[in-house]
Amino acid sequence: MKSKDPAVNRLIKVAADQGIETVWDRYEQQKPQCGFGELGVCCRNCVQGPCRVSPFADGPRRGICGADAHTIVARNLVRAIAAGTAAHSGHAKHLAHALHAALHGKAPAYGVRDEEKLKALAAKMGINTDLPVSELAEELVRLALGQFGEREGPMPWATAVMTESRVEKLAGLGVLPSGIENTISEMLHRTHLGVDADHVNLLLGGISCAVADMAGSHIATDLADIMFGTPKPVVTEANFGVMKEGSVNIALHGHNPVISEVLVQVAGEMEQDAREVGAEGINLVGVCCTGNEVLMRHAIPPLTHSISQELPMLTGALDAMVVDYQCVYPALASVAECSGTPLVTTMDMAKISGAVHIDVDLEQAREKAREIISLALEAFKKRQGRPTTIPDIKSKVVAGFSVEAVLGALAAVDSADPLKPLVDNIASGNIQGVVLVAGCNNVKVPQDENFLTVAKELAARDVLLLATGCGAGAYARHGLLTPEAVGQYAGSGLKAVLTAIGEAAGLGGPLPLILHLGSCVDNSRAVDLAVAVANRLGVDVDKLPVAATAPEFKTEKAIAIGTYAITLGLPVHLGLVPPVLGSAEVTSLLTSGIKDILGGYFIVEPDPHKGARLVFEALQERRRGLGLPSREW
Incomplete structure (x- = not known):
């Protein structure tokens, strides 16, 4: 089985029948x-x-320059x-430039x-x-752009989002970055031939x-909310069944809301154009994190995620x-050539041979969006009379839980102290802890299997679950982002808390x-x-019964996220x-030695049942540290 998603499996068979190569074939x-690569x-x-x-034992112990395994693994x-x-901060910088251009009348969209x-x-x-809104925004953009180059002292966007004690701890270790791009540049320098050969250093x-990655991610989230709106709960559907044969179907894929937001705007204005070519309308659908961005703000249905993006x-x-x-x-590009679907790249830094670019x-964003949608209208006309294969599989989705939305729901229970209901229920044991589920799909794992197993195991044991990225997408397609899933999978304590908060809200x-x-x-x-x-x-974060899991991660971005999570103490x-x-030394440091320094550490376990158990036991260790009652698995 390639995927736990039946719609994906159906389309994998279509690919096989048509001789079209997919990620699983490669x-x-x-x-x-x-x-050697797997070992680093x-x-x-x-x-x-x-x-x-x-x-x-009988192989070479050092590379030609003399670097040993510890140095090579750490450098990699x-x-x-x-x-x-660099990926997250590039995303953030694009948003900062877009807002700056808008404030100066150069980005009217x-x-x-x-x-x-x-x-x-x-x-x-x-x-x-x-200050007036425009001046206030200008000051904030100036500060945001100032986070990228080298500056005196640590980055405000890093220190302002951590506890004071965590800032002090990281300062004592000398690891508070002075700028995002400065830090990236230093790491590339330090890993060059003949520079840093101390794996601990x-x-x-x-x-x-x-930590610079965490700051860059914060800038991206913060500026996107300011420019496009802070998400509030929305209801829609997910999976391939959201496609409409009689509509112009356009998939928005990637990570950058600057592009997708203007396409959403313009698609709404071109509904009549779609009807003029015989379509029922324009149906936007999301793929990967661009899909998450437009889902959270516009209830646009997510279609699929990560490794199934070709389908x-x-x-x-x-x-x-x-x-x-x-x-x-x-x-x-090769799948597009076989299927006749236009593949449109939209950024000069991310072209693909064979795609339409x-x-x-920023200045002509609306005009370019009209050009892209017009291309899709022409494709719709050309496909009339051809057979389609749309798996009739979809699930209800409730999304849009920004921090503000979560606190708003909690405030419905206690307006004077919104966090009190959460803290009290953790203390009582109704909630055993909170776990963030993040990361990608990985072709080495049947798609979504680890995500589903970890979530069901933890929810049954009263763990509150948060999700981002393609992990959140997996739960969307499998119906776990719904109130109905509470009755099916939640333990009694978690069920009572989610019900009480939902009804109060x-x-x-x-x-x-x-x-x-x-x-x-x-x-x-x-x-x-x-x-x-x-x-x-x-207290500091390293004392809380809070953890994270990336059951199917694959990207360098995921490695950066996981590292800042352990740096925070998770x-x-x-x-x-x-x-x-x-x-062995790098492995030991990351899974145990670093715990004594930062409180956070990595738990590596490919079996999702065992992984969920280890996460639960980590939460119990934190509960005992706070003097709270703990449970056995």
């Missing part, structure tokens, strides 16, 4: 995968190599963290939509909130880079796949079993919630083994 072609002991950082250090790991940080969020964030960053540099074209009903950047497979620049029933917080950068929302609870209790479960086992 995975099989790559077997057996390089054992291969190095190609200079042209004397590539070198590979043997895990066996922190380079991955730096790449992940954009502006400030959430003034309340703008003022709250400005106050948090120490900016005078008495390299890992400390990786921690600093991960929408095989329905024969997709009229355009519009991509921006990150997690977009180059293979989409329409650069959605006027929902007429419980909150969803799992709270959808948004895209990958929106892991920053989970950070804000954890820090708020820690400040409410007067136990972080990984459902696949990262490429570090070639160094």
Whole structure:
């Protein structure tokens, strides 16, 4: 079985019948995968190599330059963290430039939509909130752009989102970054031939880079909320059944809301154009984290996620796949050629050979969006009379749980102290802890299997679950982002809490079993919630019964996120083994030694049942540390 999603399995068969190669086929072609690479002991950082250090006693113990396994593994790991940080911070920087251009009249499609969020964030960053909105936004953008280059002292966007004690701890270790791009540059320098060869020092540099990643993710989330609106709960549906044969179906894929937001605007204005070509209307659907962005703010249904991104074209009903950047497979171009679906790239930094490129620049964003949608209208006309294969499978989705939305729901129970209901129920044991489920799908795992297993195991034991990214997408497609799932999967304590809060908030029933917080950068929302609870209790995050899990992770971004989570003090479960086992010392540091320094650490367990148990036991350890009653598995 390739996927736990029956719609995905059906379309995999369509691909096989038509001789179209998918990610699963390419995975099989790559077997057996390089054992040196899986252990993290291969190095190609200079042209004397590539070198590979043997895990066996009779093999080479050092690379040509003399780097041992510990150095090579650490260098490879922190380079991955730096790449992940570059991806998230590039996302943030694009948003900052878009808002800056809008404030100066150079991006008419954009502006400030959430003034309340703008003022709250400005106050948090120490900016005078008495300024007019345009000046306030200008000051905030100036501060945001100032986080990228080197500056004196630590980054405000990092220190302002952590507890004071965590800031002091990281300052004592010398790992508070002074700027995002400065830190990335330093890590690339330090991992160059002949620079840093101390694996402990390299890992400390990786921690600093991960803190910069957290700050970049925060900037991205914060500015997106200000520009496009802070998410509130929305109801829609997910999976391939949301496609409509009689409509112009356009998939929005990638991670950048700057592109997708303008397409949403313009699609609403071009409904009549769609009817003129014989369509019932324009049906936007989401893929991956761009799908999460438009789901949270516009209730646009998510279609599919991560490794199954090639399959929408095989329905024969997709009229355009519009991509921006990150997690977009180059293979989409060959599938598009076979299916006749236009693949449209929209950013000059992310082109794909064989795709149609329409650069959605800020100044002409609306005009470019019309051009893209017009291309989809033409594709719709051409596919008339051709057979389609749309799996009639879909699930209800309740999403849109920003920090503000979560606190708003809790305030319905206690307006004077919104966090009190959550804290009290954790203390009583109705909620055993809180776990963030994040990360991607990985072709090495049957799609969604680990996500579903971990969530069901933990929910049954009264663990409150939050989700982001393609993990949240998995739960959307399988019906776990619903109030109805509470009765099916939640333990009695969790069920009582979700029901009480949902009814108090006027929902007429419980909150969803799992709270959808948004895209990958929106892991920053989970950070804000954890820090708020820690400040409410007067402790650091490393004392809370809070953890994270990435059951099917694959990207460098996920490695950066996991590293900043352990830096904050969280136990972080990984459902696949990262490429570090070639160094026993690096492995030991990441899974145990770092716990004594930061409180957070990695738990590596591919079996999702065992992984869920280890996460639950980590929560129980935290509960005992706070003097709270604990449970056995």
